[in-house]
Amino acid sequence: MGGLDDTREFQLMGVLNVTPDSFSDGGLWLDADAAVRHATELVEQGATIVDVGGESTRPGAEPVDAETEIARVVPVIERVASAHPDVTVSVDTAKHAVALHAVDAGATFVNDVTAFRNEPEIADLVAERDVSCCLMHMQGEPRTMQDDPYYDDVVDDVKAFLDERVRFAVDRGVAPTRIYVDPGIGFGKTLEHNLALLHRLDEIVALGYPVVVGTSRKSFIGALDGAAAGERLPGTIATNVLALERGARVFRVHDVAQARQALTVATAVLSTPGRRAPRYR
Numbered sequence: 001m002g003g004l005d006d007t008r009e010f011q012l013m014g015v016l017n018v019t020p021d022s023f024s025d026g027g028l029w030l031d032a033d034a035a036v037r038h039a040t041e042l043v044e045q046g047a048t049i050v051d052v053g054g055e056s057t058r059p060g061a062e063p064v065d066a067e068t069e070i071a072r073v074v075p076v077i078e079r080v081a082s083a084h085p086d087v088t089v090s091v092d093t094a095k096h097a098v099a100l101h102a103v104d105a106g107a108t109f110v111n112d113v114t115a116f117r118n119e120p121e122i123a124d125l126v127a128e129r130d131v132s133c134c135l136m137h138m139q140g141e142p143r144t145m146q147d148d149p150y151y152d153d154v155v156d157d158v159k160a161f162l163d164e165r166v167r168f169a170v171d172r173g174v175a176p177t178r179i180y181v182d183p184g185i186g187f188g189k190t191l192e193h194n195l196a197l198l199h200r201l202d203e204i205v206a207l208g209y210p211v212v213v214g215t216s217r218k219s220f221i222g223a224l225d226g227a228a229a230g231e232r233l234p235g236t237i238a239t240n241v242l243a244l245e246r247g248a249r250v251f252r253v254h255d256v257a258q259a260r261q262a263l264t265v266a267t268a269v270l271s272t273p274g275r276r277a278p279r280y281r
């Protein structure tokens, strides 16, 4: 499977939104030529996975129909897959028809923010075509998910949810080695929920599936220091490094080159031997 190399410490999943309304890059890559050019930039900067999405999932986003989503993503996926055979092309969708056309066009990874709840037959497609998938946690649906999110214990609840969705996928025939999980930062979560998930990410890692983390430019960063979406790279990098240290494997980011440098340095430090147990006074 191109690009999904389990021997790497971390992998970068570059974000490519072919939408008019994504929260930080909406409208930039709606034109297929511009989208394909941007995919090449992401790959040159170090992305081993390019995640192509045709529907925004930002809070309050209006849903789009399958035909519109297919028209946006399929021509881009086809061209990116043929231009970059060593790269994993991912489709960010919760619709079976979109996933099917995307896989036919060369996608080998299905990133479903509903973890196969919206259209469970995506699990059968992933199983039959032996492609990889990311199962993400979300409370509610994008239009209303930020209204009043509630958990008994956000980390325990997200972990139990992901465990249940992994079982569902495996029951439908998906190979366990094809499964990635994601706590869904910003999807039906308050600032405190996002911080708890990042702080205790090792508990999600303990599920035993590679963990994907998507914090890139998200509003919880702005909630902490007032930064606008285009100014949240330092906060994104801080969360990526902390998530790496806790065992996350795949980082879904808009700014691939910068994340790669931060994670390369962090990996070098973390893999240097000789650390003594910290002493607290």
Ligand code: HH2
Pocket: 015, 017, 019, 021, 022, 023, 024, 053, 055, 056, 057, 058, 092, 111, 113, 134, 136, 182, 184, 185, 212, 213, 214, 215, 252
């Ligand atoms: N976040 C977004 C979309 N897809 N997929 C995974 N696995 N994890 C995430 O955290 C995640 C995701 C939202 O970010 P973005 O694509 O930049 O914006 P939009 O949904 O507005 O297109």
